[in-house]
Amino acid sequence: MTLALGNDAVPRSQIAFALDDATEADRLQRVFLRADKTVPYGELMEVMNLLRAAGYLKVALAGLEGTAVGQGQAAP
Numbered sequence: 001m002t003l004a005l006g007n008d009a010v011p012r013s014q015i016a017f018a019l020d021d022a023t024e025a026d027r028l029q030r031v032f033l034r035a036d037k038t039v040p041y042g043e044l045m046e047v048m049n050l051l052r053a054a055g056y057l058k059v060a061l062a063g064l065e066g067t068a069v070g071q072g073q074a075a076p
Contacts, residue, residue, distance in 0.1 A: 001043050015047075016054035027055040034062040 003010045010018045023029045031051055035044050051059050 001039055003047065012047075012050065015050055019051075019054060019056060028058065029056075030058040030060055031056045032060050032062040 003012055003015055005015070005018045005022055008018075019031065033044070033047065033051070035047075048059055051057075
């Protein structure tokens, strides 16, 4: 699994530093986390734990556009 901040790939070990740089260490900013459906749940939770450990507690899961749910249709 590859982590990215914007369009830039970020090594897992550097995600906290990259977020601090991008937010000017404002840990109250909301972080949007997006993953495609091939990412295992456990890996997604691991990234959420990395964000929490870095002090970013406002994490939102972002849906991908073009999906049935993203187009206002009910999920199956």
